[in-house]
Amino acid sequence: MGWLDRDRTIAPPGFNRWLVPPAALAVHLCIGQAYATSVYKTALVKHFGASLTEIGVIFSIAIVMLGLSAAIMGTWVDKNGPRKAMFTSAMFWASGFLIGSLGIFSSQLWLVYLGYGFIGGIGLGIGYISPVSTLIKWFPDRPGLATGMAIMGFGGGALIASPVSTALLKMYDPNSGAKGWVASGDSVGKLFLTLAVVYLAYMMFGAFTIKVPAEGWKPDGFDPSKVKAATLVTTDNVSAKNAVKTRQFWLVWIALFCNVTAGIGILEQAAPMIQDFFRQSDGVSLVSAAVASGFVGLLSIGNMSGRFAWSATSDMTGRKRIYMMYLGAGAVLYMVLALAGSSSTFLYVALAFVIISFYGGGFATVPAYLRDLFGTFQVGAIHGRLLTAWSAAGIAGPLIVNAFLDAQGKPGQLTAASYQPALLTMVGLLVIGFVANLLVKPVDARFHEPRPDRVRAEEPAMEA
Amino acid sequence: MSTAQTSVKQSTGKLTVAWALVGVPLGYGVYETLTRVAALFG
Structure with missing residues (x-):
């Protein structure tokens, strides 16, 4: 997998640094879905016959794994560069949805914990930190602006995932028109499969767009002494x-x-x-x-x-x-x-x-x-x-x-x-x-x- | 057309596509949220 190495992602002369923020945003918009879990929370409670707390544990595991994987994998991310990190994050995040959907279809809640919570959570942590140091290196003159653009995506991801997930659940569930409708487990499983494919594609766009600056590069007119x-x-x-x-x-x-x-x-x-x-x-x-x-x-x-x-x-x-x-x-x-x-x-x-x-x-x-x-x-x-x-x-x-x-x-x-x-x-x-x-x-x-x-x-x- | 001109055009095209790929979904999300927010002031 040498094509993911840091050396292969060094930007050629004339590369436009404004291509880096959308690459970073693509990853953060996808992992920001973590804040849209309320859309299908009730459906999972009904499907598994579980309590709200038991379903809430899925999200808690994901956030704990986010912190742990960011802390443990940070040095690996810095060493291997943003492309390999984004690719790895995409694999974990999409696999989390796939395993989670398997858990929903087979009514095995532990598989959702393992998939979305544990494996998806690792994807969250690696994805969150993957573009940060690269953005700071590309924008030494405006590091706050650069990281703000990317991390804004984590907040914005839920704004997209919420309405899209609701629309997809309605499309997948033939009973969606019924009064007091709660989405079926089957429709949530299909939603997870769809999100796995879409997020994988989007994060790949980010991974293959991002580049690191060459050693010693600095923006035109930028004076580090200032x-x-x-x-x-x-x-x-x-x-x-x-x-x-x-x-x-x-x-x-x-x-x-x-x-x-x-x-x-x-x-x-x-x-x-x-x-x-x-x-x-x-x-x-x-x-x-x-x-x-x-x-x-x-x-x-x-x-x-x-x-x-x-x-x-x-x-x-x-x-x-x-x-x-x-x-x-x-x-x-x-x-x-x-x-x-x-x-x-x-x-x-x-x-x-x-x-x-x-x-x-x-x-x-x-x-x-x-x-x-x-x-x-x-x-x-x-x-x-x-x-x-x-x-x-x-x-x-x-x-x-x-x-x-x-x-x-x-x-x-x-x-x-x-x-x-x-x-x-x-x-x-x-x-x-x-x-x-x-x-x-x-x-x-x-x-x-x-x-x-x-x-x-x-x-x-x-x-x- | 010079190589430099081609490079600038390619860069502009890539920039437009890249920003559209993230900007359009984000704009849609913000719009959908704002329609919900309207209830707050309705």
Whole structure:
């Protein structure tokens, strides 16, 4: 499989670097389907005769595998280049759907866990990090814009997969016109087969379009010495092995963890939360289920657009400053949401939209933040290790919110006041993240990779 | 036609196709979502 090697993907002179973002987007739009699983969740519950929790485990396994495979495979991705990584990711992702469909057709839930959850999850992790370091190398002048474009695709993937999956389920199920229709297991199995083929084709387009820049390439008119003018931006490199020994890595890990945990707190509960916030004394909410569904859609757009807009803005403001905004302004907005969000629907929707755009922005900006601190050498591998913060937040966010809500009452009886303890806890988390980000300083020179003019006597120890 | 002109035309064609392949589905997804969002302001 030498045709997948990094050496075979070096761009010829005159290659247009703007071909790289659509290649990266093609992969992220496909793996972003992971956020559209709610479309067939009820159908799987009915088909397997399982509980919502048992079906939810499929998604949980996939997200845990995303974090683990990104952390473990990051160095392999950096070494072997984006084409091999995207190809591998496509194989895992499509195989996940194929094995998952087999599980659905044979009514074996464990096969869906193994297929979509375990194998598909590995595809998610490798696919997520596969184009990041390549984009940063192609766009040294605008790394935030470049990673924002790609990671926006992960938010946008669900926007496409949701309506397309619904249309396909209707097409595959002859009973789709019936009142109170829930898609049959057979139609979900066929949907999985279709998605396997379509995603495989799309990801192959990405894999065979992407190219890495030749050694020493830089964009016309780009002067690296100007970039160095920012204190936190290094021209040195730190290996992934040494990056995890630095205080900076763990401070950024905490900042990302806090930002993601706070965002997930709203995203997980979006539809019931808006209804509970505007529940009247007679127990009826002013917000209908259709309006709540529209609110969820608006948050998806906030999440996606925040990934692009804030990450691109970070090229001008600097990464540390924009993270101060995500976490500092985010804490203030969260506080207003907790204390005054129920006073007006418009205020509530506007606050939630901006908070979720910060959540998306945090994801998209972090690869460029790592590039600034650790250089481009193994930024993909470092990013992979940092994504364990996402996995941890995926567990902590829902746990915090659900634990507080369970103590406040039953679903359908909750009001805006029931959410205050959970939301104020998120404010506290955001403040912790803000302080962690504030403490980020340039990485100590002893962690830098040796250069011809500078040798390193011994491997650096873990920073206290 | 010079080689440079051919190269620029090829690059523009590839760029258009590549961006359309990702832009059209994304645009469709955003449009579908916005029609749902309309209920929020309806």
